[in-house]
Amino acid sequence: MRCGFCGQWWCLAIWVLFFSVIVPSTVFQVWVPPPNYELEFSRLRPTMAWQNWPASVRCHPASFSSPSTEGEIIAKIKHAQLGQQKVKVVGASHSWSPIVCSGEDDTNHFMNSSNIHLISMENFNNLVSIDSSQSIITVQAGMRIKKLVKILRQNNRALDFVPSYDELTVGGIISTGAHASSRWHSSFSTLVSEMRLITADGSIRTIQSSDPLFQSAGISLGLLGVISTVTIRTVPLYTLSLNIAPMSPDAFFSHVSRTRNNTSVLGTWLPYTDSIFTLTIMPLPPSRANLHAQVMDYLIRLATRALWAFLEIETVFSDKRAIEIHETVLHPLLLKTSNIQVQGSSWEDGFLKEDPKRLSANAEWFIPLKKCKEAFDRFVEETNKVKALVNEDKLEWGGGFFSGLLPIRVMQGEDFMMSVAPKDESIEWCAIDVHMVSQYRIERTEIERIAEEVFEKEFGARRHWGKELGRVTNQELRRKFPRLEEFLKVRQELDPQGLFLNNWFARVLDIPQH
Secondary structure (H helix, E strand, O other): OOOOOOHHHHHHHHHHHHHHHHHHHHHHHHHHOOOHHHHHHHHHOOOOEEEEOOOOOOOEEEEEEOOOHHHHHHHHHHHHHHHHOOOEEEEEOOOOOOOOOOOOOOOOOOOEEEEEEEEEEOOOEEEEEOOOOOEEEEEEOOOOOHHHHHHHHOOEOOOOOOOOOOOOHHHHHHHHOEEHHHOOOOEEEHHHEEEEEEEOOOOOOEEOOOOHHHHHHOOOOOOEEEEEEEEEEEEEEEEEEEEEEEEEEEHHHHHHHHOOOOOOOEEEEOOOOOOOOOOOOOOOOOOOOHHHHHHHHHHHHHHHHHHHHHHHHHOOOHHHHHHHHHHHHHHHHHHHHHHEEEEEEEEHHHHOOOOHHHOEEEOOOOOEEEHHHHHHHHHHHHHHHHHHHHHOOOOOOOOOOOOOOEEEEEEEEEOOEEEEOEEEOOEEEEEEEEOOOOOOOOOOOHHHHHHHHHHHHOOOOEEEOOOOOOOHHHEEEEHHOOHHHHHHHHHHHHHHOOOOOOOHHHHHOOOOOO
C-alpha cells in the first residue's frame, strides 16, 4: 500500500500514526484544562529542584516561599538577608534564560544555586482595583495574562495588545520585555502607568511611567527588586478579525510595511519552503458572542497542536528523510488548509496559545526592521547549504534538520535602558524566533549555529532576555547595551549588597559578590 497523496509507503505510515495516535491525543489535550502549574510549583521543597517549563534550565534553590501579601514578601527578603542568601523571583517559570536560577556557568545543565531563596508569585495574583473611567487596572504581579484578560472582558475593557502566550505573569513579562507583534506597539511594559517595587532594604518605591526610574524598572530583569503591584492602561473592549494566509517572503515583508495602526502581523516560516504563513489581526467593534469564531479558534488551536505533533514525528526519521517529508507532505498540506478568515474572535479565546513544553530550544533575535528581510534571506541561504549537505549524506543524524518553525514578529522601539529594541537605534524592529521541537537530540544543531552566526555576528542582533541567551560576556553586553552603565548605577543604588544578583548576572555584569 502507498499514500494516495504522494505515492510513498513511508508517507502512508506517517498518516496512519498521525490519525491513530497523534490526533486523538491532540484533541484530548485541547479539551482538557491546561496543567495546574501553580500546584506543580507549590510542591517544591528545599530538597527538590526548580525548573522552567521545558526543563532546559534547572537548579536547587536553598529555600522556597510563596507569599500572598507585600508584608510577607518583605519578611522573606529580610529573612534571606539574615541567612546570607540571594533572592530571586519566579512568575510562570517559562523563561529559557538563566536570569532566575543559575550556577557558575550559563549552560543548560543542572545548576547549583544553594545560596538562593526562591520567591514564587503564584499566590500573589489578585485584582487590586479597576477604574474604567480612568482606563486603568491595578493587579498583583503574579497574575497570569489569561486571568487579566478575563477580568477586563467582564468589565468591558481590554488590553491594547497581548503577548502570544497567556500563561505568563504580569511581573514576568515586564521584567523580561515580552512583546506582541505590531509595528505600532512596543513591549508590554509600555502599557504600564505605575508599579510598586519592593527593594533590598524592604522599602516600597512607587514608580510612575513619567519617573526617570521607570526607564530602568520597565525592563529590570529582576535586578532592582520585587515588582509587587502594577497599574496597566486599558482600552474599551473590542473583538478581532483574523486572517491566516501563506505568503512568499517578499510578499510578507511588503505586507508588514503596509499595515495600518493597531494591526498586528505575525509570520511563521516553514523551513525548507518559500512560504511564510501570515497571521493578520485587526481590531473590530465589540459584538455579541460569536459561536462561529469560537469554533474556528478551537480548530486553529487544534491544528496548531497537530502541526507541532507532526514536527515531532519528523524527528524520528533521519534528517534526509525528515526534510523529504517536510517538503512533500507537510508543506503541500498546509498550503491547502491555511487560508482562514475569522470575524469576532477575542484574546480570551486563546487562539494564539503556544505550548512551550514542546520546545527543546527557543531563542529570539531582535534586528532593525529595515535589515530584517536581508537577515532572513541570509539565514535561509545558510539553511539551504545545510540541507544540501544532508541530502549528500555529509551530516550525521540529528544535526542538520530544522525540526521546528521560525516565527517573525515586529515591534516599535522603546526607551528602556535594557531593552533589546532601543528606539534611538531604530524606530521599528523585527524579532526572529527559532523554535526547535526535537526532543531526541542532545547536542547543539547546525541550525542553531547558523542562527547565531547570521543574526548575532553578521547583523549584531540582541537576544530576548526571556529566551536562550547563549554564551554572554561582559564586553558583549556593554557593546550591545550602551545604557548598561546607567542601569548598573540604578541597581547599585537600590541593591548595594547584590541581594538580587545570582552567579550568572554577577559574572556577565562583572559585579563582585558580597
